[in-house]
Structure formats: structure tokens, C-alpha cells
Amino acid sequence: VNTEVGNGFLTSKFNTSFRRPYDKNFVQAKLSNPNSYYLREMKWLIISSFLLIAITIFCFYYTVKTLLNQYKLVAIKNQFISNMTHEINTPLASIQVTTEALQQFNHDEETRKKYLAIIHYQTKKLSDLSNEILENAKLETTSFAINERIHLNNLILALINDQFQSRKTTINYLACKDELIIKGNKKHLTRSIANLIDNAIKYNKAENPVISIELQQNKTEIAISIIDNGPGIADEFKSKIFDQFYRIQTGNVHDIKGYGLGLSYVKKVINQHFGTIQIFDNKPEGSIFKITLPNGN
Structure with missing residues (x-):
């Protein structure tokens, strides 16, 4: 095979007459391009391979995105816990100190009222904090009337x-x-x-x-x-x-x-x-x- 013609190949001419070698009788064969044959036979395998690669890339992207979102959620959770710990500890420490002062020292009535007012104020702060968290949690799942x-x-x-x-x-x-x-x-x-x-x-x-x-x-x-x-x-x-x-x-x-x-x-x-x-x-x-x-x- 030595001559390319279109999408196929053309063989060389050779003499097929053995008894009469000088007669001009020739046979010529035309063969299809093997590349086209291979592509036609393997097209579904190639398509499925590309599809598998696309699915793999998508799964990789989704996994990375999920991991990043999880990382952000963990960071937000840790920040929330840190803020809440500080917000709760401050009034609790104030209540503890004020209560100890009331227990250990003899105070007049006016001082006792001041200390009790501090305890009441800090307790209200804790109550407001818990109520706000509960209100936020409710809004996640329920709606309220707007009439x-x-x-x-x-x-x-x-x-x-x-x-x-x-x-x-x-x-x-x-x-x-x-x-x-x-x-x-x-x-x-x-x-x-x-x-x-x-x-x-x-x-x-x-x-x-x-x-x-x-x-x-x-x-x-x-x-x-x-x-x-x-x-x-x-x-x-x-x-x-x-x-x-x-x-x-x-x-x-x-x-x-x-x-x-x-x-x-x-x-x-x-x-x-x-x-x-x-x-x-x-x-x-x-x-x-x-x-x-x-x-x-």
C-alpha cells in the first residue's frame, strides 16, 4: 500500500497474467482508512470515557466545595461558641461576685438593694440572651402572624x-x-x-x-x-x-x-x-x- 486516495488507500498495480506476461491485465484493491474504522468501533467507549472523566471532575469539585463549606461552618461555630462563652461568663461572674459580697459582709439596706439591682440586671441580660437565641431558632422553622x-x-x-x-x-x-x-x-x-x-x-x-x-x-x-x-x-x-x-x-x-x-x-x-x-x-x-x-x- 503506497498511495493515499481520499479517506482510503490504493494498492500498487501488478501483473496477474503468468501465462501471458505481456497481456495488460491488472488487479487494483481499494481499502478503507483504518482510523475511521477504529473510531467508529470505539466511539461509545470514547464517549463513556469522557463522561466518566467529567463525572470524576464534578465529584472532585463537589467534594472540595463541601469541605470548604464545612470548614467555614466549623469556623463560624467556634466563633459563636467563643462569643457566647464571653457573653455568658460576664454576667455570671458579676452575679457570683455580687452574691459573695452579700454573703460575706454586713451591708446596710441601701447597699443590699444596689447589689440586688446588679443581680437583677445581669440575670435579665442572661434571660434576654436565651430568648433571642430561641427566637432565632423559631424563625428557622416557623413563621409568625403579620396581621x-x-x-x-x-x-x-x-x-x-x-x-x-x-x-x-x-x-x-x-x-x-x-x-x-x-x-x-x-x-x-x-x-x-x-x-x-x-x-x-x-x-x-x-x-x-x-x-x-x-x-x-x-x-x-x-x-x-x-x-x-x-x-x-x-x-x-x-x-x-x-x-x-x-x-x-x-x-x-x-x-x-x-x-x-x-x-x-x-x-x-x-x-x-x-x-x-x-x-x-x-x-x-x-x-x-x-x-x-x-x-x-
């Missing part, structure tokens, strides 16, 4: 007066001229707004902390904005701060109380009210947390 008519202007004004009037922070409340009414759950919505205001105060390290609360509405939506002049939040953390148990890393420093449940709770509550929560930068410094809810007017 109350809530007057937002009155709700926020009462919230400021009841919980934040004594804080060493300037709070500016810009209420809407019109009456703002939404349909929702008053208890959860109050706790969510209080959580955002508390965070704005707690993480604000400005010399003169200022928190502004603004209400706005249009035909379909009501917006609640909590604005602070604190250090702000870096862009790399904005997509993570609403994740459960997540806290911006500060190493082993626990100068700010928290355990990574507050903002995840807020987002769950707002979602169940068919609303949204977003974070923006407040120029020149600080953050804006904006809640948008359906207008119930």
Missing part, C-alpha cells in the same frame, strides 16, 4: 423614649408628616428596629455619636432609614453581616458585646414582612441601614 395594623410613627417614637432616651447619644427622629401604617407583627418589628438602633450606638466610636432615623413613603412602599456617623462597614463585609453567627473579625478583642445573631434575625423578620433591608455608606463616614416595607395605607 396587626402598626402605626410606624408612634412605634419608633415610643421605642426611642423607652429604650434609648438614657443613652449618651444624640438621636434625631425625622418622622413622616403623613400617618404611616403597615401590616405586620409589632413585637418582631419593634425588636428588629431596636436592634439596628442599638448596633448604630454600640459600634459608634465617634466623639459625638449621632443617630438619625428617617421615615419616607410612596404609593407602594415605606422606608425606614437608620443613619449613623460611626466607622462604617467595609465593602468586603457587607454581603456577610446578615449571615447567622457572623461577626466582623476583631481577633480576641471583645470590647463590643454581641454573638452574631442580631442582623440575621432582623433580615428574617423583614423578609417575612415581604420587605428588604440594605446597607449603604453614609458620606463622609458611617452607615445607612434601610428597611423597605409594603405600604399598608
